[in-house]
Amino acid sequence: MNKRVSMLFTIAAVSVMGATLFGSTYTQTQIAGQSLDINKMDVDVIEQIHQMGGLQLVMPQAFAETDCGALESSGRTVVEFNLTGESVELPIMGGKTYNAMTFSGQVPGPTLRVTQGDVVKMTLTIPDDEVTGHGNDMHASQMSASNFESVNPGETSQYCYIAESAGIFKYHCSGVKLIGMDQHVLSGMYGIAIVDPVDGYKKLMVEKTKVNPAGKVSLDRQFYDADALEFQLQYNQLYLTPEGNYDAGAMFQHHNTATVVNGMQFGYVPNMAHNLLVNGDTKKNIFVAQPWNGIEHKQYQSQLLFVENDQHVRLFVENHGNEPVFFHIVGEILDRVTQGNRVQSAATETWLLGGSQGMIVDLVFDEPGAYAAVNHDYAAIYTGAATVFVAGDPFGLNPVLVEKEVIPAPVASYAYALGNPSDAVPPMGANSIAHPALNIHGLMTDEIASEMQASGDYVALWEVIPVVAEILTS
Ligand SMILES: [Cu+2]
DSSP states (O other): OOHHHHHHTTGGGGGGGGGGGGGOOOOEEEETTEEEEHHHHHHHHHHHHHHHTOOOOOOOSOSOOOOHHHHHTSSSOEEEEEEEEEEEEEEETTTEEEEEEEETTEESOOOEEEETTOEEEEEEEOOTTOSSOBOOEETTOOSOGGGGOOBOTTOEEEEEEEOOSOEEEEEEOOTBTTBTHHHHHHTTOEEEEEEEOTTOOOOEEEEEEEEOTTOOEEEEEEEEOSOEEEEEEEEEEEOBOTTSOBOHHHHHTTOOSEEEETTBTTOSSOOHHHHHHHHSOTTSOSSSOOTTOSGGGGGGSOOOEEEOTTOEEEEEEEEOSSSOEEEEETTOOEEEEEETTEEEEEEESEEEEOTTEEEEEEEEOOSSEEEEEEESSHHHHHTTOEEEEEESOTTOOHHHHHHTTSSSSOOSSTHHHHOEEGGGSOOOOTTEEOOSOEEOOSEEOHHHHHHHHHHTSSBOHHHHHHHHHHHHHO
8 A cells, every 4th residue: 555545544543533523512693783592593493484484585577588488499409307306214324314305316316417508497396295395496597586486295397497607506405485495405405417518628737847857847738638537526414313304403503413425424435345455355444434335235335436547537516515615635636626617726725615616626636546535624524525536556456456357458447347436427428538337326215226227337336346356365
């Protein structure tokens, strides 16, 4: 194990310290000169909103045309985006479950990918047996909030809009006329829309230096084609009671129970296959926090994100949560940060995302190694916001894998042997490099995981790992 890897694998060693961070508290704040007990605020405020009949927004029709008929015949490409609103029970770290609210049975909801200028036809269906109504607010749209109104169980609602601005945009449940929006979003009803620029992504420039024989150092700009290997990382928090229900009191005090990336704490760290490959034993963890280790976890088993060295990688990052994300990749520099369709920074160490803010990070992993993408808030790292990328072949596994015939020839990333986790990979766009393989991973119901397996398009790691382990140990 090289120095960088061993250093990384000690980062989570202090993760248990995270629990002590929840001890601090504040009990009151000042609003308009009046003392307010924040501990009572959630109950009172929500009850008052209920009695008022909800925070229904009353706005004049001063916004964009949302008539699907007119937009569908406008000559633009129409992309249908169909979601259902479903309350389901999903696992959390530590062997428990929580009462999740989801779009289409998964957290985050499905990613919509369109091209700037396309018409999005958004349809939300709430099944008959769903316990509550839901709404949908897409930040990629520009129209009256009245379009996001609640859809009752057994009903379907629809709106259309033109995705005029390129970038990454959040979508989320708007609750029942905004009542309970916090509960619905923080219980899992969020996702992203990626709106690709109509003229495509730009090629990436990475600034390096070189030295000539006379010892003079000069700039050596490296250019990479616009096509990139892409991932999506969505940050949020969970605020839960011990029984796994939403805890509004904890939310008002910003006392989160967990920090999640794509719905899970530590969802992208090593698993038993990586233990075997690196340590020769499925039970010898190579990372201290491996809460989703073991094939019995099936689609929830943790998985690493594999990339090649010297490859253009594009990350779509969104902060759905109540707390800031200080996005940083340990051991790397963010070569380019784009928000909307405008470059905000280049060669930067960390980029700050406030609530409901997204960005596109372009970068190249320079040398073989393991690199943890974190929210560089220690409370967030230790409660789940550590996502490990593995670039190239840092463990020197190619000779073993070839000799044992797991792979026919040396590979540029371990994705060729194990695939990349399906939930971290967005749908393909015009400038996407296809992943070698995708494995079934994510905070989704067993029904969805079964459908993915039946499709034959995905690798079921819980079946593949025992086979690989058998080959490696024979
Ligand atoms: Cu909802």
